[in-house]
Amino acid sequence: MALPSERTGRVIIALTTVFFLTGLYALLLCSFLPVPNISFLRVIATDSHYKYFVLLIIPTTSYFVIANWVGWQYFSNS
Numbered sequence: 001m002a003l004p005s006e007r008t009g010r011v012i013i014a015l016t017t018v019f020f021l022t023g024l025y026a027l028l029l030c031s032f033l034p035v036p037n038i039s040f041l042r043v044i045a046t047d048s049h050y051k052y053f054v055l056l057i058i059p060t061t062s063y064f065v066i067a068n069w070v071g072w073q074y075f076s077n078s
Contacts (some may be wrong), residue, residue: 023055 022044025033030045044051 026051026055 015023018053026044035042035045056059
């Protein structure tokens with residue numbers, strides 16, 4: 001199996017950075033900065049409940065997948 005190209009790695013890092021900065025804005029900065037004219041950032045800034053759901057579903061899902069895999073390994077090796 002071939003390794004991914006350098007371009008693929010750069011795209012992943014860029015998308016991760018954009019997601020992190022959007023999450024940082026949603027959780028911390030939207031309370032202190034004026035509401036922007038960009039539509040999806042305006043939705044994030046004015047929402048008071050679901051903006052946390054989008055950011056927290058990723059680590060929660062990752063934890064569930066890892067815990068499920070570890071449990072399956074214990075079950076299959078017992």
